[in-house]
Amino acid sequence: MNRSTWRAWTVIAFAAVYFILPLIATFEFSLRLLRGQYSFEAYRIVLGDAKFQASFLYSTVLAVLTIVIGAALVVPTAYWLQLRLRKLRPVAEFITLLPLVIPAIVLVFGYLHLYNSSSFLPLTASERGADALLTFGYVTLALPYMYRAVDTGLRAIDVRSLTEAAESLGAGPTTILLRVILPNIRVAVLSGAFLTFAIVIGEFTFASLLDRPAFGPYLQLIGANRAYEPAALAIIAFLVTWACMGLINVVGRRGAARRTT
Amino acid sequence: MAFLELESLRKSFGATTVVHDFSLSIERGEFITFLGPSGCGKTTILRMIAGFESPTAGTVRFGGDDVTQRPASQRRVGMVFQSYALFPNMTVARNIAFGLRIAKRPEPEIKTRVEEMLELIKLPQLADRYPYQLSGGQQQRVALARALAPRPQALLLDEPLSALDAKIRVSLRDEIRALQRRLGITSVFVTHDQEEALSISDRIVVMNEGKAEQVGAPAEIYNNPKTRFVASFIGTLNILPAKIVDAGRGLLSVNGQNVATSRKLNGAKAGEARTVALRPEALSLDLGDGANTLKGTLEDVSFLGAIVRMKLRVGETLLSLDEFNQPSLKLPERGAEVAVACSPDEVIVLE
Numbered sequence: 001m002n003r004s005t006w007r008a009w010t011v012i013a014f015a016a017v018y019f020i021l022p023l024i025a026t027f028e029f030s031l032r033l034l035r036g037q038y039s040f041e042a043y044r045i046v047l048g049d050a051k052f053q054a055s056f057l058y059s060t061v062l063a064v065l066t067i068v069i070g071a072a073l074v075v076p077t078a079y080w081l082q083l084r085l086r087k088l089r090p091v092a093e094f095i096t097l098l099p100l101v102i103p104a105i106v107l108v109f110g111y112l113h114l115y116n117s118s119s120f121l122p123l124t125a126s127e128r129g130a131d132a133l134l135t136f137g138y139v140t141l142a143l144p145y146m147y148r149a150v151d152t153g154l155r156a157i158d159v160r161s162l163t164e165a166a167e168s169l170g171a172g173p174t175t176i177l178l179r180v181i182l183p184n185i186r187v188a189v190l191s192g193a194f195l196t197f198a199i200v201i202g203e204f205t206f207a208s209l210l211d212r213p214a215f216g217p218y219l220q221l222i223g224a225n226r227a228y229e230p231a232a233l234a235i236i237a238f239l240v241t242w243a244c245m246g247l248i249n250v251v252g253r254r255g256a257a258r259r260t261t
Numbered sequence: 262m263a264f265l266e267l268e269s270l271r272k273s274f275g276a277t278t279v280v281h282d283f284s285l286s287i288e289r290g291e292f293i294t295f296l297g298p299s300g301c302g303k304t305t306i307l308r309m310i311a312g313f314e315s316p317t318a319g320t321v322r323f324g325g326d327d328v329t330q331r332p333a334s335q336r337r338v339g340m341v342f343q344s345y346a347l348f349p350n351m352t353v354a355r356n357i358a359f360g361l362r363i364a365k366r367p368e369p370e371i372k373t374r375v376e377e378m379l380e381l382i383k384l385p386q387l388a389d390r391y392p393y394q395l396s397g398g399q400q401q402r403v404a405l406a407r408a409l410a411p412r413p414q415a416l417l418l419d420e421p422l423s424a425l426d427a428k429i430r431v432s433l434r435d436e437i438r439a440l441q442r443r444l445g446i447t448s449v450f451v452t453h454d455q456e457e458a459l460s461i462s463d464r465i466v467v468m469n470e471g472k473a474e475q476v477g478a479p480a481e482i483y484n485n486p487k488t489r490f491v492a493s494f495i496g497t498l499n500i501l502p503a504k505i506v507d508a509g510r511g512l513l514s515v516n517g518q519n520v521a522t523s524r525k526l527n528g529a530k531a532g533e534a535r536t537v538a539l540r541p542e543a544l545s546l547d548l549g550d551g552a553n554t555l556k557g558t559l560e561d562v563s564f565l566g567a568i569v570r571m572k573l574r575v576g577e578t579l580l581s582l583d584e585f586n587q588p589s590l591k592l593p594e595r596g597a598e599v600a601v602a603c604s605p606d607e608v609i610v611l612e
Contacts, residue, residue: 162348164340165340165348165407166348166359167332168312168336168338168339169334169359169360169363170363175363183350184348184350
């Protein structure tokens with residue numbers, strides 16, 4: 001091994017330790033609920049907690065809604081931009097990046113200001129209204145990821161020729177979008193969906209300030225009051241995220257294999 | 262009455278006009294080719310016929326109906342693209358059935374029609390394959406079947422052979438033409454390849470800078486190119502500056518040597534400048550009878566098997582000529598002074 005590879009390995013090892021060590025420590029700590037032995041007692045308590053189940057379910061439902069609304073918003077927009085308004089693509093890219101630049105706390109204060117119970121659209125006045133507001137907020141938060149995933153998918157296919165081929169065979173815009181374009185960017189939409197899922201499951205700011213019983217605020221509540229369970233929850237949250245990333249890879253690879261073999 | 266009529270079509274993108282007042286009548290069952298270099302407007306005209314572009318001015322008529330404002334999905338034209346544009350998520354059979362399903366044909370009819378189309382393109386064994394499992398030539402045949410399945414009024418082909426390799430290109434070209442004759446479908450073909458255009462068409466429209474330079478049957482275009490552009494675009498051509506000597510007798514002067522043409526030189530005056538075009542295959546080494554010859558210096562002789570290509574310097578221009586190879590042929594040496602002859606019928610005078 002020469003000097004430059006040595007250096008590279010040192011950097012990699014340092015980075016690995018930096019990321020993995022706290023994780024191992026958290027995991028080890030989460031196993032020590034019972035004195036003097038390792039056990040999954042903390043996990044049993046967490047998973048058996050009715051509030052855990054309720055908040056996780058709530059966040060999952062919201063994540064699914066967010067994905068459906070986000071995809072319904074982004075897919076036709078990105079398709080149209082790619083097909084007819086290529087010049088506006090940089091504008092769309094800029095707009096979809098905004099949620100990464102503007103902190104969630106600023107967004108949610110904006111929402112509260114606009115949609116409070118004495119506004120023209122009092123979404124925060126009812127629980128369903130607040131749920132809807134939270135979902136729309138999540139759609140915004142997920143926009144950068146969803147848009148990029150879908151846009152990449154659209155660039156990989158010949159949108160224009162496929163559209164024109166379908167048009168000359170008599171298909172209208174809705175048919176083209178649902179039967180020709182969507183099936184061919186399925187993998188891209190799915191990877192956008194998994195990223196969205198991971199974001200929504202762990203989101204705290206929006207849910208907390210809108211006072212909704214989501215997983216994020218529950219995580220915070222447990223963290224403030226218990227010792228071992230937060231560690232177990234952190235590990236569970238990590239596993240969910242990793243499962244999402246793993247699924248993106250699996251789906252992506254299957255799609256790629258179908259195209260190249 | 263013509264089946265497909267294009268009347269004063271014009272298309273501008275911003276300040277640039279890519280098609281200028283283009284008119285053409287296409288008969289039912291005719292195979293028309295738009296031939297020209299890239300950017301000459303040929304694809305734009307095809308896209309206006311298909312309905313993918315709307316003309317800035319002018320009219321498109323199908324069987325007397327004005328379809329200028331009708332969207333592509335309601336024009337009933339089959340379209341074949343250079344990039345095949347098969348739907349990657351569908352099998353060959355489902356690709357072919359797509360147009361029929363959109364038209365909500367009954368399922369048994371779709372099945373029969375798909376089988377019929379697969380027979381037509383000679384690929385019945387590939388019905389359940391996906392496009393990525395097919396070669397380029399196979400994909401393009403499927404695209405052809407898909408375009409023809411819903412029985413369109415016209416077939417439009419946008420450089421369908423350009424992405425294929427040479428051998429497939431020739432065989433598919435013949436196949437397209439045979440299929441078109443059998444179905445009697447009105448077809449418009451766009452290409453930049455003159456050999457393709459000459460071999461496949463009933464009529465060729467040679468395009469340059471958004472205008473039709475010449476419209477005619479392949480032999481007519483090849484033998485009687487009207488303009489310098491057509492002459493240089495179709496086949497290899499030697500272009501020489503000439504002066505009229507005697508319009509009545511068809512005498513011209515090329516680099517100080519007199520050459521006769523049988524083409525009419527309508528009302529030209531002696532001394533006027535003209536451009537003369539000569540096909541390489543129309544020229545032959547002069548065997549000594551001295552009629553209608555041009556003298557020059559031989560600069561290059563290349564042996565290409567079936568033919569021998571020579572380059573002769575006549576004044577400023579380098580004249581290219583082809584001779585069929587024969588064992589008895591005695592090739593002159595490079596640098597030799599030789600004369601080449603051609604019949605007055607082969608001397609083309611450009612407008």
